[in-house]
Amino acid sequence: MRGTAGKSSGIDGTGMGLTIVQQLVAMMGGGIQVDSQPGKGSRFFFSIVCPLAEAAPRLVTLPEHPVTLEAHNILVVEDDPNNRNQLSMLLSNCGFNVRSLCRTAGRNPSPANRLAGTAQRHD
Numbered sequence: 688m689r690g691t692a693g694k695s696s697g698i699d700g701t702g703m704g705l706t707i708v709q710q711l712v713a714m715m716g717g718g719i720q721v722d723s724q725p726g727k728g729s730r731f732f733f734s735i736v737c738p739l740a741e742a743a744p745r746l747v748t749l750p751e752h753p754v755t756l757e758a759h760n761i762l763v764v765e766d767d768p769n770n771r772n773q774l775s776m777l778l779s780n781c782g783f784n785v786r787s788l789c790r791t792a793g794r795n796p797s798p799a800n801r802l803a804g805t806a807q808r809h810d
């Protein structure tokens with residue numbers, strides 16, 4: 688459960704994020720700190736030392752024939768409405784034709800399962 692004082696933020700997770708970050712920061716020779724206030728939450732900070740990178744030349748290669756994305760159809764099937772909406776918007780903004788459905792569990796076939804028999808492949 689995420690949140691403070693037993694209140695869930697409504698975000699599901701494994702609770703492994705901080706442990707993973709701590710291990711990555713340690714592998715890079717850095718440190719992690721926390722600023723916590725009961726009832727208000729916690730802030731985590733980390734510091735690592737990284738060498739300066741040399742500037743790489745910026746090369747842009749354009750395709751000989753422009754790619755047309757409008758002709759490509761994508762079906763997004765995702766349980767979480769936030770993920771489904773974000774991915775659908777991202778793909779739409781890239782020019783794809785997007786349809787999205789929510790996969791459901793249970794005896795009743797989901798819209799995706801009903802479409803599976805009639806779906807066309809869009810390459």
